[in-house]
Amino acid sequence: MSAFTVLIPARLSSSRLPRKALADIHGKPMVVRVAEQAAKSAAERVIVATDHTDIEAACCAHGIACVMTAAAHQSGTTRLAEAAAKLGLPSDSLVVNVQGDEPLINPRLIDRTAALLLENQVPMATAAHPIRDLAEFLNPNCVKVVLNAAGNALYFSRAPIPYPRDAMGSFPQVLPEEFASLRHIGIYAYRAGFLQQYAGLAVSPHETDESLEQLRVLWHGYPIAVEITETAPAAGVDTAEDLSRVRTEFLQAV
Numbered sequence: 001m002s003a004f005t006v007l008i009p010a011r012l013s014s015s016r017l018p019r020k021a022l023a024d025i026h027g028k029p030m031v032v033r034v035a036e037q038a039a040k041s042a043a044e045r046v047i048v049a050t051d052h053t054d055i056e057a058a059c060c061a062h063g064i065a066c067v068m069t070a071a072a073h074q075s076g077t078t079r080l081a082e083a084a085a086k087l088g089l090p091s092d093s094l095v096v097n098v099q100g101d102e103p104l105i106n107p108r109l110i111d112r113t114a115a116l117l118l119e120n121q122v123p124m125a126t127a128a129h130p131i132r133d134l135a136e137f138l139n140p141n142c143v144k145v146v147l148n149a150a151g152n153a154l155y156f157s158r159a160p161i162p163y164p165r166d167a168m169g170s171f172p173q174v175l176p177e178e179f180a181s182l183r184h185i186g187i188y189a190y191r192a193g194f195l196q197q198y199a200g201l202a203v204s205p206h207e208t209d210e211s212l213e214q215l216r217v218l219w220h221g222y223p224i225a226v227e228i229t230e231t232a233p234a235a236g237v238d239t240a241e242d243l244s245r246v247r248t249e250f251l252q253a254v
Helices: 030-038 053-061 076-087 107-120 134-138 192-200 205-210 215-219 240-253
Strands: 004-010 045-050 065-068 094-097 124-130 144-147 153-157 182-191 224-228
Touching: 004 030, 004 076, 030 045, 030 053, 030 107, 045 053, 045 076, 053 065, 065 076, 076 094, 076 182, 076 192, 094 107, 094 192, 107 124, 107 182, 107 224, 153 215, 153 224, 182 192, 205 215
Parallel strands: 004 045, 004 094, 045 065, 124 224
Antiparallel strands: 094 182, 124 182, 144 153, 144 182
């Protein structure tokens, strides 16, 4: 497998959990735990891309490589575009975007997402897993993705897609056993050159409506390959309750 770089976007501000990136997980800041977990993958190097010197200092204190980026980015992808440019990554090099709030991410998922990008000769790849629960299917916080015959994304949405019309008309509502809906997993792989292209693309109306940055890619006609994993990954951290759960699960995982 070709070498790849993991970039972890990490900003200090967080509306639901203040200073989330620096939240303590058994003696180390969360962003450090994420980087350490990502380092278990086949990545050539792992680098945090941040907007704040407090995060930079935490990374330096634990031997984690870090690059400073502007505070004004509206998405993690444009932050990574700046980081890739500052690092001088060649346009054909592979970059995997690991979210800074997923300290339990599976390193094999990182590897598979990078491999999918390489295998399919597409500018971008991501991952998904089957949805088996009706409440999850209907939850707007659960992002769904629909694929085409080639395994590339047709659309991402917070709405329940595809919609099993006949089954949903029954009472009680149930998901048919053969029904295939996929939950998007927030991990991305790109070629570094495409990161620069993305940063120059106009914002799409669907991206704004759904608050999903990957829709900019589809709007402008670029394919996104999707790796399907049978099991759901460990959930990330958005709230104080999530942080408490992850602290417990972290002890069980190590």
